[in-house]
Amino acid sequence: MRRYYDDSYVMQFTAQVIERTQAGGHPAVVLDQTYFYPTSGGQPNDTGMVNDVPVIDVISREGDGAVVHVLAGELADDTVNAEVNWARRFDHMQHHTGQHILSQAFIQVAEASTVGFHMSADSLTIDLDKLNLLPETINRVEDLANEIVCADRPVTAKIISLNEAANIRMRKLPEKIHTDGLRVVDIDGFDLTACGGTHVRRTGEIGLIKVLRTEKRGDKTRVEFRCGARALEVFRSQNALVNQLTALLTCKAEEVSPAIMRMQEDVKAAQRDLKAAKSLSLDAEVASLIAATPAVNDLRIVSKVFADRDAGDVRLIASKLVQTSGVIALLGVPGEKAQLIFARSEGVPQDMNVLVKSALASINGRGGGTPAMAQGGGVPATTEQIGAAVDAARRLLQ
Ligand SMILES: [Zn+2]
Secondary structure, three states, X not given: OEHHHOOOOOOEEEEEEEEXXXXXXXXXXXXXXXXXXXXXXXXXXXXXXXXXXXXXXXXXXXXOOOEEEEEOOOOXXXXXXXEEOHHHHHHHHHHHHHHHHHXXXXXXXXXXXXXXXXXXXXXXXXXXXXXXXXXXXXXXXXXXXXXXXXXXXXEEEEEEOHHHHHOOOOOOOOOOXXXXXXXXXXXXXXXXEEOOOOOOOEHHHHOOEEEEEEEEEOOEEEEEEEEXXXXXXXXXXXXXXXXXXXXXXXXXXXXXXXXXXXXXXXXXXXXXXXXXXXXXXXXXXXXXXXXXXXXXXXXXXXXXXXXXXXXXXXXXXXXXXXXXXXXXXXXXXXXXXXXXXXXXXXXXXXXXXXXXXXXXXOOXXXXXXXXXXXXXXXXXXXXXXXXXXXXXXXXXXX
């Protein structure tokens, strides 16, 4: 017997074991009566204790609908003193009742019907059959929902026959029922819906109802929301975050976004300036390398090992060097992932791909490229090893 239908507030009860079974490798029992809620209708299961054994899951069994209490260990006695975890259950009651109010408020304000409901430890959502809800609309929905909370309206549940049900206007019919008739939950003068879940007895117990965000899901809108203590938790952590940001940026809360946008602009401008300055300094470095290398038979072989330089910068130096005609650049970067970067100007006949492969063999590196530009490495090599590889390549050219 599912006693939570009659009273959501009973947390302690005695019962008799009427069946012992197994579920997911754990011992499990069916009781002659229970206030434990099994996972169903979007509401997660209760947890708690039977005698001294923790109840880790509660399942509504396919077929006969028996409520199966999954246990952490063996239960010795057939007579049990049971206790439902109140904090977890009350959170479910607040959110389930809050969901009814929110769903009705979305109908009244936005003509949006709820087609899905999900509740878990880290997420609470409803899915609406409507897209593109404006922030102002969400605000009006929240205002209406919280008015109903403040009015502290009674919430009642009763079983009615299917014939009676046909004559009253209800928000939603249930997928599956475990009572003789239909269980309807009535939020006085506001919402009437078929539901098998657990609810608070007055709307005031829900506390604040707050929508956190909406998200497009195919042709539906997913609405993330929180009620009561969980809404307070969100407010607390987000308020702490805003306080941190205003302290870091020394501004008021409403100035945080413009301040961050200004910083992003500043960073972009600084990056542009840095790139330009770097290019100028590389140009000067390249010019001095060319000037310091005498041409032999119209060919300048610029060879150099760059310790503590970024391989990307050295690659840029190589490509700048060969913009001057008659240049071969044999450059190396030692380190954990050493690099050899060889390049030549247009019109110079030597093949850099062949040359870099023979040089890489001496450091056991791999790589390649085109006859005009080739590179490789990726293995650890010292300044001396890279210097020797560059010198060997230079000798091959002469
Ligand atoms: Zn409900």
